Amino acid sequence: MEHHSSGLRRILVLAFCVAGIWSAYIYQGVLQETVSTKRYGPNKQRFEHLAFLNLAQSVVCLIWSFIMIRLWSGGSGGGAPWWTYWSAGITNTIGPAMGIEALKYISYPAQVLAKSSKMIPVMFMGTLVYGIRYTFPEYLCTLLVAGGVSSFALLKTSSKTINKLARPNAPIGYGLCFFNLAFDGFTNATQDSISARYPNTTAWDIMLGMNLWGSIFNSIFMFGWPGAGGYGAIEFCRQNPEAAWDILLYCICGSIGQNFIFLTISRFGSLANTTITTTRKFVSIVVSSLLSGNPLSNQQWGSVAMVFSGLSYQIYLKWKKLQRLPKKKKTTKAN
Numbered sequence: 001m002e003h004h005s006s007g008l009r010r011i012l013v014l015a016f017c018v019a020g021i022w023s024a025y026i027y028q029g030v031l032q033e034t035v036s037t038k039r040y041g042p043n044k045q046r047f048e049h050l051a052f053l054n055l056a057q058s059v060v061c062l063i064w065s066f067i068m069i070r071l072w073s074g075g076s077g078g079g080a081p082w083w084t085y086w087s088a089g090i091t092n093t094i095g096p097a098m099g100i101e102a103l104k105y106i107s108y109p110a111q112v113l114a115k116s117s118k119m120i121p122v123m124f125m126g127t128l129v130y131g132i133r134y135t136f137p138e139y140l141c142t143l144l145v146a147g148g149v150s151s152f153a154l155l156k157t158s159s160k161t162i163n164k165l166a167r168p169n170a171p172i173g174y175g176l177c178f179f180n181l182a183f184d185g186f187t188n189a190t191q192d193s194i195s196a197r198y199p200n201t202t203a204w205d206i207m208l209g210m211n212l213w214g215s216i217f218n219s220i221f222m223f224g225w226p227g228a229g230g231y232g233a234i235e236f237c238r239q240n241p242e243a244a245w246d247i248l249l250y251c252i253c254g255s256i257g258q259n260f261i262f263l264t265i266s267r268f269g270s271l272a273n274t275t276i277t278t279t280r281k282f283v284s285i286v287v288s289s290l291l292s293g294n295p296l297s298n299q300q301w302g303s304v305a306m307v308f309s310g311l312s313y314q315i316y317l318k319w320k321k322l323q324r325l326p327k328k329k330k331t332t333k334a335n
Helices: 004-037 052-072 082-104 107-116 120-132 136-154 158-165 170-197 203-223 231-239 241-268 270-291 298-334
Strands: none
Touching: 004 082, 004 107, 004 241, 004 270, 052 082, 052 107, 052 203, 052 231, 052 241, 082 170, 107 136, 107 170, 107 270, 107 298, 120 136, 120 170, 136 231, 136 298, 158 203, 170 203, 203 231, 203 241, 231 241, 270 298
């Protein structure tokens, strides 16, 4: 009876995590698309300073992580020093800025698909630089994702979607997404290195360190010289309080989403988190198509299906690999 109660509690926590991640990031995606395409005020002006979203997000997450460390860990030390995150902070500033900037040139569904193809540069660099050999199923996953993203990019986008973009230009948009993935790869590798060198580092420590440097670098980028974009962003928000409210909600959603991601990883592991976030991306595309007026053709929906078939198969392969590990340990002990 106790085991049944524990299992039910675990299922409820997982459902809570799924609901939290989906709610926070799907709504954040809607807000991100809104800020990048909406025309505010009586003059119907666009918010052109999209990089300001990264600064606002960094500041809110920095404050949130500081509060969480004080509340839950009592400010105990033992983690990585704050200065060790400086290099990851640079790439974590440039990468997301490029991803958001891409929304001026391509639609939100296109951006989500392009950013879902992280495995392509990872496998390419692994083969080219480290000589890693991948299995046929892994290459099949990559082929499905690459084929889906490529075909989506080549298919004709509806005129309604193009008219909502600030500067429609698919090559520039997808190029920015590619560089976003490349910088994200360096950021993730640096975070893994820091965690390996300082085992007592918690998720909140990483969140604090990354957003501290993100706030510093983004502040320099947005306010470092007269006429920088940050001044224009502040003035735009002053004249259009609706835009300021959308940006604040965007930042709050990001902070809440990070909380649920950390909870999921700590309770259920990174594979469960990958599964939840991958399905969330698919739902985001559906929500964007239904609510934001980005109609996709049948061929484009086929491309979306290709991408998420490849991602789903990759998740399945990771699950099978994790299932084999306990068996190997048992065999080793028996010998």
